[in-house]
Every structure is written in C-alpha cells, then in structure tokens.
Amino acid sequence: MAAIDLLDLQGNIKKDSVGYHDEFMLQYRHFLALLDVFKLSPSKESKEFGELANFVAQVSKCYPKDTAEFAPKLMDLLDTHYAVLDTALRKTLVQCLILLRNRNQLAPAKVLPLFFRLFRCQDKSLRQLVFRHIVADIKSANKHHRNEQLNRQLQNFMHSVMGDDNEAAAKKSLAVCTELWRRRVWRDARTVNVIASATQHKSSRIMLAAVKFFLGQDKGDEDEDEKSDDEGGSKPTGPTKEDIYKANNTGTRSSRKKKMAKIKRTLATVKKATRREAGEESGQDSFAALHLLHDPQAFAERLFSRMAGGNEKFETRTAIMALISRTVGVHKLLLLNFYPFLQKYIAPHTRDVTQVLAALVGATHDLVPPETLAPVLRQLVDQFVHDRARPEVMVVGLKTVRELCMRCPLIMTTELLQDLTAYKKFRNKEVSSAARGLIGLFRELAPEMLAKKDRGRGADLTAKPKVYGETHVATRVDGADLLEEALAKGLGSSDDEIQISGGSSDDDDDDDMSDLGSGSSDDLEDLSEGEEEDG
Structure with a gap:
C-alpha cells in the first residue's frame, strides 16, 4: 500500500477503530511478514518496512491487544542489528519507540537501557535524538514525585555504561547524568558517585568532562544541539508597565484576573531563572x-x-x-x-x-x-x-x-x-x-x-596560633560570661527589660515605615493609578 493510502487508513482508524479492524490486521500481518524477511538481510534498505512500522506505531493505541508484541519486536530488532541497519530506517524505528513511550505504552525501565546502548551507533543525529528523549523522559517521570525505583535502576545501569570501552556511549551517558543534575532532577549522592566513577575512565576526554563537572566548568563544553529549548532561548523577562496597567484596568473582571495570574507566573519564572543563574555563577552546584x-x-x-x-x-x-x-x-x-x-x-x-x-x-x-x-x-x-x-x-x-x-x-x-x-x-x-x-x-x-x-599599638603579645591538632571545644554558650557579668552588676533589672522591649517595638515600627518607603517604583505607580481610577 502506498504511503498516502496508509495515511488515509490511519486517519480512518483513529475515527472508527472498530470498523477498520480488518484493514488494520491486514497491514499488521504484512508488517510481520516484512519483518521476518528483513531479518535475513538487516543491512538492506527498506522504505516500505519503515512506513509500515510508523503506521502501526501511530494506531497501536487503538488496538492494544493486537499490537502487544509490536514494541518488543522492534526493540529486539534494534538491539540485535542496530550497528548494520540503514541510517534512515534506524531513526524511524527509534522514533516509533519514542512515540510509544510518550503515550505510556512502554515502561521506561524497558526501553531506556536500549536507548543507552544506541549511543554506540556512529550516527550523531541519532545520538542527539536519543539524548534529548532520555533527559526529557526522566524529567517527566520525576515531575510530580521522585520515581526512586526507576532512578535506582537507571543509575545502576549507567554506572556500568560509564566503563564502556565505546567512548561515544560513555560520553553521552555522562552527559545525561550531568544534564539531569543541572536541571535539578537527579540531585542525590548516587548520581554524584556515578559521575565520579567516570574520572577513572581510560579515555582522557571522558575523564576531563567529569572533572569539569565537579569544577563547574562543563557548561561551555556542551554542544549547541544538546541544549534544551528553554536553555537555548533568550532569558525570561518580567512584565512591562503596559502589561501591568492592562491587567489592572482593561477588560472584564475575569480577564483581569487571568492577566494578573499570568504576570505572577512570569515573575516567578524570572525569579527562578535569576536564582539559578546566581547559583551557577557562584559555583554552588559543584561544591554541593x-x-x-x-x-x-x-x-x-x-x-x-x-x-x-x-x-x-x-x-x-x-x-x-x-x-x-x-x-x-x-x-x-x-x-x-x-x-x-x-x-x-x-x-x-x-x-x-x-x-x-x-x-x-x-x-x-x-x-x-x-x-x-x-x-x-x-x-x-x-x-x-x-x-x-x-x-x-x-x-x-x-x-x-x-x-x-x-x-x-x-x-x-x-x-x-x-x-x-x-x-x-x-x-x-x-x-x-x-x-x-x-x-x-x-x-x-x-x-x-x-x-x-x-606590631602596632596595643598589640596582644600573648596571641599565638593554635598548636597543630588543637581544636576549640565549646563547653557553654558563647557570650554567657558577659550576661553573668551584667547580672552581677545589676544591669539586668526588670525595668531595663521593659525599656528594651518598648524600644524594640518602636524600632520595628520604624522598620515597617522604612519598608513602605522602599517599595519599588512599579508598586508606587500601581497605587497611584488605582487612586486615580477611584477618583
């Protein structure tokens, strides 16, 4: 069947899966027959086989029982013959598996180890595709709560991949770990020690990449293609005065609420980006x-x-x-x-x-x-x-x-x-x-x-550095002796305490007034605009 006919059948199946079940099974049996033939010469180019695989992957959610063996067969084919498969066909099969995984038709623990093994392919575009999917998939799996079981399985597997003789596979696996750490998805000790094991890799490039991670210098070495969309985009900016004015004064009451909620989300995004950038510049991640x-x-x-x-x-x-x-x-x-x-x-x-x-x-x-x-x-x-x-x-x-x-x-x-x-x-x-x-x-x-x-005036000649190994062990709260001296001199009477507490409240009032006076110009403008509107 031609590619256009497959697209028409795909659209019809999504509209009426029961009515087109026989047509689908005909194409699915054709796919299984081509698969058996293709295994005899896996290095051969087969455009028809790739189109059928893509078709079955698109409509497999409509027939979950009939296509239960589809994903395992694709995974077995890739795992066995990934080194000799045609470049375009191999990428098509990987995209089929990514589609199934995104629809949650495949468990991550089954397909992600295969994707890590695909890093050994001498295909840069395929490695970049797999890298992006692995990072995004693990991030989404830990979005609402930490998936400890999945994380532990993948980290144990990646520990073995770090020692792989294939330099490309080890480097990409290390890049996955460092990227997940940088995105604050994996921030535990297991991740750090998996990265630390890469410092003993026989390849100097792998070792240097791991060393630069601990030094906080690995940002500049990442390829442009490996950067995420949010990283490659411009830095988020806060709302303008015009946006704030429109949110407060234009539209209906419900639309103003939506605009204010959007402004709050934008401000939170800017604050988060600023805090993250400040943390990266100060080297806190590497010390952590x-x-x-x-x-x-x-x-x-x-x-x-x-x-x-x-x-x-x-x-x-x-x-x-x-x-x-x-x-x-x-x-x-x-x-x-x-x-x-x-x-x-x-x-x-x-x-x-x-x-x-x-x-x-x-x-x-x-x-x-x-x-x-x-x-x-x-x-x-x-x-x-x-x-x-x-x-x-x-x-x-x-x-x-x-x-x-x-x-x-x-x-x-x-x-x-x-x-x-x-x-x-x-x-x-x-x-x-x-x-x-x-x-x-x-x-x-x-x-x-x-x-x-x-020495200067008033030098304390008794001051000496501590002897080697000497430590100061505190036996009481620092400053307690000063309190005892004050109580002995009668400086801690109840009248003084009342006076101190009264003075502190006055100071607090002054601080509150200073806080009001130190408001941002945007807030003051919003207040003035509100007063004008009330007037």
Whole structure:
C-alpha cells in the first residue's frame, strides 16, 4: 500500500477503530511478514518496512491487544542489528519507540537501557535524538514525585555504561547524568558517585568532562544541539508597565484576573531563572556535588595517582590539580604527596603558574602538617620574592604567602616573616602593599613574630596560633560570661527589660515605615493609578 493510502487508513482508524479492524490486521500481518524477511538481510534498505512500522506505531493505541508484541519486536530488532541497519530506517524505528513511550505504552525501565546502548551507533543525529528523549523522559517521570525505583535502576545501569570501552556511549551517558543534575532532577549522592566513577575512565576526554563537572566548568563544553529549548532561548523577562496597567484596568473582571495570574507566573519564572543563574555563577552546584562523595579520600588519591602518571596533557593535569585541591579543601583531607608534586611547578616561568598557586592555596588547611608545607613555602619565597624578580611576580608571591599563612600559620618562621615584611618600604607600591597585608595578618595571629616597630599599638603579645591538632571545644554558650557579668552588676533589672522591649517595638515600627518607603517604583505607580481610577 502506498504511503498516502496508509495515511488515509490511519486517519480512518483513529475515527472508527472498530470498523477498520480488518484493514488494520491486514497491514499488521504484512508488517510481520516484512519483518521476518528483513531479518535475513538487516543491512538492506527498506522504505516500505519503515512506513509500515510508523503506521502501526501511530494506531497501536487503538488496538492494544493486537499490537502487544509490536514494541518488543522492534526493540529486539534494534538491539540485535542496530550497528548494520540503514541510517534512515534506524531513526524511524527509534522514533516509533519514542512515540510509544510518550503515550505510556512502554515502561521506561524497558526501553531506556536500549536507548543507552544506541549511543554506540556512529550516527550523531541519532545520538542527539536519543539524548534529548532520555533527559526529557526522566524529567517527566520525576515531575510530580521522585520515581526512586526507576532512578535506582537507571543509575545502576549507567554506572556500568560509564566503563564502556565505546567512548561515544560513555560520553553521552555522562552527559545525561550531568544534564539531569543541572536541571535539578537527579540531585542525590548516587548520581554524584556515578559521575565520579567516570574520572577513572581510560579515555582522557571522558575523564576531563567529569572533572569539569565537579569544577563547574562543563557548561561551555556542551554542544549547541544538546541544549534544551528553554536553555537555548533568550532569558525570561518580567512584565512591562503596559502589561501591568492592562491587567489592572482593561477588560472584564475575569480577564483581569487571568492577566494578573499570568504576570505572577512570569515573575516567578524570572525569579527562578535569576536564582539559578546566581547559583551557577557562584559555583554552588559543584561544591554541593563534592559534599555528596561517598569516599572523598579515595577519590582524591585515585585522581592524584592518574595525574602523577604523567600521561595526560598539561591542561588536563591543571584541571585535575584544581579538583584535587577543591576536594582536599572541602573535606580537609590529608594527601601529603600532593604538595611536593605542586612544588616542582612553583616557578615564575611555569605555564599557568597562577592556577598551580591557586591549587596550593585551596589544598591548604589547618590539619596539614607544617613540616609538609615548609619546603613548599621556601620554594615559593625563593622563586617569587627576591630583589631580582619583577614587581608583579613579587606581588603574586607575597599574596600567596599571606593566603597560606591565613590557613596554616604554623608554617611561617620568625626569620622568614621579618625578611618578607622588610618589603613594606619597597619602591613599588603594589609590593609594599602586599607586604603590609602580611604584617596586618600577623598582627592578629602572632604579633610577637613581627619586629617591634611592626606590631602596632596595643598589640596582644600573648596571641599565638593554635598548636597543630588543637581544636576549640565549646563547653557553654558563647557570650554567657558577659550576661553573668551584667547580672552581677545589676544591669539586668526588670525595668531595663521593659525599656528594651518598648524600644524594640518602636524600632520595628520604624522598620515597617522604612519598608513602605522602599517599595519599588512599579508598586508606587500601581497605587497611584488605582487612586486615580477611584477618583
């Protein structure tokens, strides 16, 4: 039957499925016969077979019992012969399965694993089609409530796909996980650890993509075709003054209510987009992912062993350095071999040396033994802070020393500190300012280590940094001693309490008046327009 006749029959079946049952069964038996013939030579092009498959998929909801075996047969054909099928026919069969899934005629747990296996096809358009459907399908499955059973099955399956030797399949599976995390569909620890397993993939591209996810740098690497419609569109904007005026003053009462409801939805969308953009810019997502790692120590050690192997490009090693540094800093891990590894990169002529110094600062915390960091500090000072160095190099060195001492003060010695503070009178203003910043830090941490003229007035010479491993354990509420002193002096009488409570109410009234005075111009305009209308 021609394609036009199939379209006519399709329309008639949707209008009267009972009356056209015999015609449908004739075409369905023809489809099954073509399927058996097609399996003998699956690489052969068959336009008629694709048209029949599309026809049966369109009208299958009218005959659910007769077409119960249609979807399993298509899935079996794709799963067995997806590598040799004709490109157009393979895409048609996948679209048929997507149609059945969208109509809820197929369970997601059955068809989604097949779609993940189709990522191995050397067909970019097909991979993009499957990628979009998987993301949209999982998002819709978790729209009203979290489908934990489906999520657990897919995450377990994707954990095995991450280790697939096929680079395209592993990369697309990783992209699905990161996209669902970014869309706030999968925000649990299982998702994070599935992505973390990709950092051990033998392909450097897969590993780098996973590293950039934890660093919050994966947005720029996504293909334009993989972005969703809402992401590719323009940023949502709020309602104009004209829209607000029309919603308040034009139309019937019911139409005004509908317009105001639409404006409220628009404002909520703008607020949500702004909050999401602010969260992405601040890197909150990447830090949230790092907090959900099951074993951050093993994660950092595996990354370090791969980086120390020396088989990766310098850009890849720099990204791994940043991730290790962030993981060590967030969880306060002890990775003692990391600091000597960074030491050999600490030199002004090193490529991207500022990123190396940022990784050093990020990985420094109060639990790192001072004897581990002392050689690194010495290397930093010898390479960056000396009279022959350029002023900008000296500024970077002094500021890095200050950041290291802020996190671990015990690495600084009195002799080295006084040598560095001598640069406060250097001829370059930026260098002298950086040296004065170091002086200001140690005026709070340990004034006794400074020269007498640098301590300032009223310096507390008893102030010292905590001994290594020392922690402050609170035994009472902070500030309770001040309350006891006030009560002992009779400052806590009942009259004072009444006066304080009265004063607080006055302050609250003032705050309320200030809140009214700080309203937006749009709100004031709406009030004035309402008054004019009443007048």
